[in-house]
Every structure is written in C-alpha cells, then in structure tokens.
Amino acid sequence: MYGTMKVAIGGPLKVAFRPWVEGLENIPAEGAAILASNHLSFSDSFFLPAVLDRKVTFIAKAEYFTTPGVKGRLTAAFFKGVGQLPVDRSGARGAGEAAIRSGLDVLERGELFGIYPEGTRSPDGRLYRGKPGGLARVALASGAPVIPVAMIDTEKIQPPGKVMPKLMRPGIRIGEPLDFSRYQGMEHDRFVLRAVTDEVMYEIMKLSGQEYVDIYATAAKRRISEAAKAEKAAKAAAAKAEAAVVQAEKDKPESSAS
Structure with missing residues (x-):
C-alpha cells in the first residue's frame, strides 16, 4: 500500500511543487536511521517521503485513524498509505511514550523513522526548543544515527486559514548523520537527553537558517x-x-x- 500511495501522492507533489533537495547522499541506502526535522507545515510529512527512495515512517495523532464516517475512513487509509503510525495522546506522558515505542519498533526493522523534536508545528516559522523525551531516548536506546533535516518554506504553501495551496518550490536540506554512541546506556539521564537534543537542534538551525527560540x-x-x-x-x-x-x-x- 505504501508504494501505491507514494506513487499516487509523491509523484503529483514533485510535479506540482518541484521541491529542491540538498544532501540526499546522507540518507543511508539501508539500515536504521532517525530523520529529525523542523516542523513548519502539515505537508512536511509528505514532501520528505516524496523525495526519498526509502520509506520513512512518521507518527500521527490517533484521531486521524479513528474518526468515524466515510471521511474518517478515507483519512485513516491516507495516513496509513503514506507510512504514518497512530499515537495515542491520552495521559500526561502518553504521546511521548507511544512515540518512543513506535520509533524503536520501526528502527528494529532496519527502517527510517521520522520525528519532529519540537513536538508540534512552529507557530511563526521560527525554530523552537526540542523536547528531549522522544528523539534523544529513541536515539540512545536504538543506537541509530540521527540525520538532521530542514524543511524550507513549506509553511508558505498553505498558511493557516488558506484553503487552496500556493504553487511554489519548497526545499529540503539533509545534514550529515550524527553519532551518539558515546552516550549509549544513558537514555534515562536527563542532562544527556538535553545535550543530545540541543546538538540536533543546533544542526537543524544551521541547515534551515531559522531564528532559534529557547522555549517550547x-x-x-x-x-x-x-x-x-x-x-x-x-x-x-x-x-x-x-x-x-x-x-x-x-x-x-x-x-x-x-
């Protein structure tokens, strides 16, 4: 189903928007890796997979998969088809723990796992502080390399309140893999988690050119x-x-x- 959806969605996206990409050589041809990206738009999870040869799995809130009715079933099929996994956000730590479990499952299969360290879309195009509970714990527990990714101008395609997307060229910059094996076994040390997250966010900031804001x-x-x-x-x-x-x-x- 993923291959069919990628052709059905990725092909038209590339034709209509012609996204430019830098650093594709930093994506390994095989094996597990974490793609840590800034998050500007709902479309980020579609443009990145569209330009990759390999499947990348992101997480999405469970409501996208459980909404009743015809529209709900179509939405669920769409998200499953583009490789997204449902995450139950119930409970204070529900989303974080579910993301970690989902990420580890994907990585154990030797696949690519996509995650947004900011935890939500940027409200104003700036880069915000990364949350250490998800990205860093998955990276240290799995031992997989972290590849920083910067989405460029995707928020301008369909700003809040606009129904029709604007035809323009978004960009994607993919950085070199980051190795955190020196911290192996320290995934419960909050200072280590903070250090790992901040290092990744710094690399994303360099790739994206965004102004950094040190709040969530x-x-x-x-x-x-x-x-x-x-x-x-x-x-x-x-x-x-x-x-x-x-x-x-x-x-x-x-x-x-x-």
Missing part, C-alpha cells in the same frame, strides 16, 4: 493564543464602552428653548 513551541502557541484572546477582549471592551457613550449621548434630555 507549545508554550509559544499558548502565549500567542492568550495574547489573541486578550486583544479580542480589549477590542470588545472598547466597543462596549464606545456604544455606552453613544447611548448616553442619545439619552441626554434636550435643553429647553430660551
């Missing part, structure tokens, strides 16, 4: 959402106050003629 993308999204809500509330309060002033002027008794 989830925290940035929360701040942006709170700021938007505060602005909306302020505008509503200002409008209400203006309406009150207008009404007060209307309610003033007319002065009697002299």
